[in-house]
Amino acid sequence: MKNDKELFSYESLAFFGRVNASISHELKNIMAIISETAGLLNDITEMATEGHAINSDLLQTSARSIMEEIQRGFKTIRQMNRFAHCVDTPVESVRLEEILDLVINIAGYLAYSGTTRMRSLKNEKGIVVTSPLLLAAVVYHALIFSYKNSGPDAEIEIDLSQWNDKMWRIAIHGFNIKPFQTFPDEHLEKIAGSIGVGIQCDRFNNRLDLDVPTNLDDYSIQSDGMTSAN
Amino acid sequence: MQMENKVKILLVDDEVKFLSAVASRLTMKGFDVTTADNGDAAIEAAKAGGFDVAVVDLQMPGTDGAQVLKILKENHKFIEIIMLTGHATVDSAVECTKLGAFMYLEKPYDFDKLVDALMQAYKNRMQRKHERDEKRMAAIQKMAMGQSPLGLIKALSKLDDDQK
Numbered sequence: 241m242k243n244d245k246e247l248f249s250y251e252s253l254a255f256f257g258r259v260n261a262s263i264s265h266e267l268k269n270i271m272a273i274i275s276e277t278a279g280l281l282n283d284i285t286e287m288a289t290e291g292h293a294i295n296s297d298l299l300q301t302s303a304r305s306i307m308e309e310i311q312r313g314f315k316t317i318r319q320m321n322r323f324a325h326c327v328d329t330p331v332e333s334v335r336l337e338e339i340l341d342l343v344i345n346i347a348g349y350l351a352y353s354g355t356t357r358m359r360s361l362k363n364e365k366g367i368v369v370t371s372p373l374l375l376a377a378v379v380y381h382a383l384i385f386s387y388k389n390s391g392p393d394a395e396i397e398i399d400l401s402q403w404n405d406k407m408w409r410i411a412i413h414g415f416n417i418k419p420f421q422t423f424p425d426e427h428l429e430k431i432a433g434s435i436g437v438g439i440q441c442d443r444f445n446n447r448l449d450l451d452v453p454t455n456l457d458d459y460s461i462q463s464d465g466m467t468s469a470n
Numbered sequence: 471m472q473m474e475n476k477v478k479i480l481l482v483d484d485e486v487k488f489l490s491a492v493a494s495r496l497t498m499k500g501f502d503v504t505t506a507d508n509g510d511a512a513i514e515a516a517k518a519g520g521f522d523v524a525v526v527d528l529q530m531p532g533t534d535g536a537q538v539l540k541i542l543k544e545n546h547k548f549i550e551i552i553m554l555t556g557h558a559t560v561d562s563a564v565e566c567t568k569l570g571a572f573m574y575l576e577k578p579y580d581f582d583k584l585v586d587a588l589m590q591a592y593k594n595r596m597q598r599k600h601e602r603d604e605k606r607m608a609a610i611q612k613m614a615m616g617q618s619p620l621g622l623i624k625a626l627s628k629l630d631d632d633q634k
Binding site: 272275 | 490534579
């Protein structure tokens with residue numbers, strides 16, 4: 241089993257920070273809506289005490305808006321909690337479907353994110369032994385690349401399938417790679433390499449394939465951060 | 471707040487519920503508010519002209535707040551722009567200031583602070599317009615001396631072009 245120092249670098253810390261920043265941004269937006277809507281209710285109440293007629297529709301819409309935003313806040317905090325627990329155990333058995341669902345949710349907080357759909361696993365288990373945080377980082381950056389090459393109205397699709405008994409494939413498509421865009425950069429390549437994930441960026445077919453080893457310990461880290469199968 | 475000529479506000483944010491609540495509150499305070507839920511809609515709305523102050527969210531999908539700020543300042547000389555952000559950084563504040571933002575507020579903010587900022591921005595706009603008018607009058611008086619009526623019309627036309 242790889243130790244923490246081998247796996248966690250500045251790049252993974254930067255990813256953790258980036259996700260936390262986007263989640264806190266989402267929470268600030270939610271708080272801003274609650275704050276303004278509560279303020280509006282207060283303004284309506286003050287006007288009513290001065291003898292103005294109350295707009296009951298506005299009251300109802302405002303109260304509903306606050307309740308909806310509180311639920312949105314709870315959902316965001318749940319995702320934040322799931323993400324925070326990614327670092328509980330450096331390497332463990334994880335369900336790929338759960339990692340993908342988490343990443344789809346946290347990437348959804350970015351201003352330029354589109355809609356993302358994950359295809360069903362056809363009852364396959366999709367369990368791998370890996371670093372949940374680093375795998376999340378690779379998928380997250382792949383999704384960002386997809387969004388940036390498609391626009392906010394895009395529908396990105398993720399297919400998960402067992403490539404062979406040692407490898408699972410996450411295929412991302414639904415975007416058009418712009419000229420001069422490349423993926424991954426050297427930082428992400430280092431992260432992916434540290435957990436044995438292979439990345440293929442297919443410009444011709446506009447898709448990204450992420451090959452995830454069933455067991456991280458089947459791979460060893462080389463001096464340049466790349467991996468090779470044992 | 472009583473305003474005979476209502477201050478015209480363009481409010482831009484991709485969070486529709488936020489837009490709706492702030493617009494209602496500002497309207498109750500006596501402002502004349504138009505909303506846009508994306509950057510392109512804001513730029514289009516501004517073409518109709520007449521906005522005193524725009525309040526623009528920095529992070530929006532598509533045309534973002536910084537691009538809206540740049541385009542509005544380029545095309546509407548006297549509009550004042552207050553930027554809103556959920557994540558204030560020194561870099562983004564510096565960038566917005568360079569692009570001509572009047573103020574930069576971090577969400578969630580105190581509503582009274584927004585109202586104060588709007589009034590300050592409006593006063594600043596009126597002051598700048600007043601200064602422009604004074605300069606224009608001085609320039610007209612200077613031109614009028616020794617000009618034929620046709621020459622004066624041509625000179626005024628050039629002056630208007632320079633001050634758009």
